[in-house]
Amino acid sequence: MYHGSCLCGAITYEIRSEPLRASHCHCTMCQKQHGAAFATYANVARDDLVYLTGLDKLKTYNSSGTVLRRFCSDCGSSLEWSDPHRAPDRVAIAMGTFDTPYRPEHITDLHLDTRACWLPSLLDEME
Numbered sequence: 040m041y042h043g044s045c046l047c048g049a050i051t052y053e054i055r056s057e058p059l060r061a062s063h064c065h066c067t068m069c070q071k072q073h074g075a076a077f078a079t080y081a082n083v084a085r086d087d088l089v090y091l092t093g094l095d096k097l098k099t100y101n102s103s104g105t106v107l108r109r110f111c112s113d114c115g116s117s118l119e120w121s122d123p124h125r126a127p128d129r130v131a132i133a134m135g136t137f138d139t140p141y142r143p144e145h146i147t148d149l150h151l152d153t154r155a156c157w158l159p160s161l162l163d164e165m166e
Contacts, residue, residue, distance in 0.1 A: 041139040043132065045116035050093030052118075054132065058083050061134065061143035064120075065154040068102050072110075072117050073133070076155040077148075080120060080131035081141060088119075088130055 041054040058081035069078035090097065098112045105124040110117050120131040134141065 041137055041141055043118075043136040043138050045093070045096075045111035045114050045118060045136060047111065047114035047116070049096045049113050050111050050116075050118065051091045052132075053089050053091060054081075054083050054087055055089060056084060056087040058132075058141065058143065059129070060147065061141075061145070062131075062147040062149050064149045065158075066150040067153050068106075069120075069150075070153075070155060072102070072108055073135075076158040078117070078120075079134045079146070081134050081137070081143070082129055082131050085121075085128050085130045088132065 041058075042051065043054070044051045061079065061081050063077045063079050065077045070076065072078065093111070096112050097109055097118065100108045100110070102108050105122050107119075107121050107123065108117065109119045109121075116136060117133050118136055119133065121129070
């Protein structure tokens with residue numbers, strides 16, 4: 040079981056199963072939402088994500104078509120990303136909000152074609 044929270048602590052949650060996968064998303068929307076070069080998410084089964092406190096502080100923004108992004112209305116912490124039409128049983132939780140350490144065996148990079156121009160390619164660094 041994993042626990043997490045937003046920056047101000049108003050919203051707390053637990054994940055009652057092992058995350059299914061982890062990814063760094065380099066799309067421009069994730070860059071803007073997180074104010075960073077990419078966003079790192081752990082995908083979990085929606086039924087295994089339980090908000091313990093602050094549900095009234097959890098706000099939803101429809102960023103593109105069916106994609107929903109949720110954040111704390113007090114501190115602005117990005118908490119989740121989901122597409123209920125394409126994957127109604129899954130949700131991606133921002134790994135930076137985990138309070139319990141989670142060390143995935145592998146993290147997939149998504150949308151490298153739109154990665155920040157000031158971020159060197161991870162593949163270039165490895166060569």
